[in-house]
Amino acid sequence: MASLNPLGSNLDLRKAKHLIRRATFKFTKEQLDTFVGMSATNAVNSLTTAAANTLAEPYDPLPIESPDGYWTLSTELPNSLDGQARKRAQVTAWWWHNAMQQTTLKHKLSFFLHTCFPVGKDDGVGAPTYFYDHINFLDFYAFGNLKTIAKKITLDNGMLDYLDNTQNNKNNPNENYAREYLELHTILKGKQIGPNNYTNYTELDIQQAAKVFSGFKKLADRSMIDPDTNIPMGYINIDQHDTSDKTFSSAFGNQIIIGRDTELGAFEELDDFVEMVFAQPETAKAYCRKLYRYFVKSDWTEEIETDIIEPLAQILIANEYEILPVVTTLLSSEHFYDADDSDATDNIIGSIIKSPLQILSEVCAMFELEYPDPSTNALLYYRNFFHNFIHNRYFPASGIEFYNPDSVAGYPAYYQEPGFDRNWFSSNTLIGRYKLIESLIEGKNTITSGDIYAQLDTVAFVKNKIANASDPNLLISEIADLLYPESIDTDRTNYFKSFLVDEGFPDYYWTGVWSQYLNTNEDVTVRTRLNALIIAMVNAAEFQLM
Known part of the structure; x- marks a missing residue:
């Protein structure tokens, strides 16, 4: 049971x-x-x-002659900033670096909220500061309240732009946000049981919800601050709000939300609507x-x-x-x-295919990748390592546009049946996944070309983390125990051992090579063989699972 x-x-x-x-x-x-x-x-x-984020806010090291610096503090209108796409990518670089500094649920839950309330940073969210505010919002509520999030997300400037609610007026209703709010963000459809009736709500409910949301607008200058989060928010234009009563279907008990004609009243309508949706089991x-x-x-x-x-x-x-x-x-x-x-081996452990984000993060954390420090070398981190390699090359090649899903529903791995996480794997994404570890070891972008200004040291990893490095069987077993959900058998150990010990040679060949390295610090041979081993073990099927 x-x-x-x-x-x-x-x-x-x-x-x-x-x-x-x-x-x-x-x-x-x-x-x-x-x-x-x-x-x-x-x-x-x-x-x-x-703890508080290591990086308080993203930084733009460009242009080199006069960096834009901490652009999120700019008093300019967000859409007037230079390098809009670059700055949105810098927000994701800022977020990922912070996620790599703490072993905490916060960042996993923040990304979970992104899958529940997806926006596309390059596909409708607007200026980069709106996207920065949106990510800050998800981080703020990572340990928070889903109902509160579902209320406040309506005033998120990025969401208001992304799903067009800023264009939703009483005389020209736009139902995009209302539809996705019910279909994707909260209660979901359920099975269709009749024309325009999806069990959990109907087309009538979408129309009435759009009236509740009418008049909620993006505030371009970010001058209105949410007192709970201290994050910029949108506003209500009461002249464009539908002040009539909103009558919902039997899916919501035919509830009527009384229309109001004041700014406070519009917020009360929003509260009533969210409470109604969240009252449904x-x-x-x-x-x-x-x-x-x-x-x-x-x-x-x-x-x-x-x-x-x-x-x-x-x-x-x-x-x-x-x-x-x-x-x-x-x-x-x-x-x-x-x-x-x-049967403790049949269901859960090792049952999920890792996302490209998980692959990247695990490799960098476990092998202690030395990438440029954004606090002291912002240009190499934000531009060369993250933007040029991780954001523009690795993520697209491995099947994810980071914080930019290809539809309003989010990433197929989290919603599209029957494949779900198996959607991370395809003939188009394998090379990107498999080239990551090769690139990090070589310090070169092997997906396309160019220096990534970061390099993974396999010799230091083995020397510092593996207790029995001189025994090839124990060395492989210990690495496998770190990398894989389950232990590997003798056949797999022997396969991986072939990268350390040539066929026909005894195990003590590796023992001698390792001993010589420890005595002389000459690492050419051990590095060549360990690089090949780690590439093979990271690209093995076992590492793709968690």
Whole structure:
């Protein structure tokens, strides 16, 4: 029976790896060592705190002669800033660097919120400062309240632009935001049961919701600040707000939201609407299914729906849509560790294909990639390493436009059945995934060309992280235990050993080579062989899973 009971045993290496991969982007040996032996509950709770961001805000090192610098503080109108696309990319570089500095749930949940309330940074969100405000908003509420987010997202300048609500007026209604709010952001459709009737709402409800949202506008100069978040927000133009009563369908109990004709009244209408949507049990279930797909697995049985999804939805409702009680319950549970049935290897661990973001983050964290420090070498970090290589080459080649999904529904891996996370893999994305580790080891962009100004040191990794580096079998086993969800067998060990020891040579060949390196510090031979080994192990099928 699927169970949300807390895991009774302490975390072993296998379960600790599983938790850190699923809950964070920063996956390190040191964090593994910390978590092994801890209870799941204590380990998960330790991930629910986060210090202030290492980088307070993004920086533009261009133009070189006179950098734009901390452009988010500019008093110019956002759409007048130079290098708009470049600056939007710098926001993602800022976000990723901060995610790589802390082992915390915050950044995983912030990105989860992006999958729930997607915007495209280069496809409609507007000026880069609006996108920066949007990402700040998601970060602020990463440990927060889903209902609050669903209210305040309506006043997010980036969202107002992206889904056209800034054009939604009482005499010229625009239903884009209202439609996606119900279909994608909150309650979801359900099965269509009749013309214009999707079980959870109808076309009439979209029309009435658009009236509730009418008059909410982007504020171009970012001069209105949300008192709760201290983040710029949009405003209500009451002259363009539909002040009539809004009558919803039987899906919402034929509820009537009384129209108001003041700015305060328009906000009260918005509150009434959101409360109505979140009073429906299906809204809580929709979020819990998304959380399950994001953290656990893309498909599940009726048993999981009954024993996991529905109880999580009740926890969400009981906690007024606070996200942490649900997530901590799920990540601490027997079910999450596949410990609620007789076969602990058949369901959860290793069941998700890693996203390109997860691949990048794990490799950089585990191997302690030395990339340019944005605080001291902003040009090399923002322009050369992140923008030119990670943002413009690696991410597109591996199947993701970072923070720029190709539709309003977001990334197919999080919503498109039946493939879900299998959508990360295709004939078009394999080369990008497999070229990443090669590029990082060579310090060159092998996807196209050019210096990336960062280099992964395989010799230092093995010397500092692997206890039994002189024994090729133990060396491979220890690396596999760090990189893979499950241990590997003798056949796989022997395959990987071929990168260290030529066919026909005894194991002690590698022992001698490693010993010579330790005695002389001459690393040409060990580096050549370790580079080949790490490329093979990272590009192996086992590493693509978590």
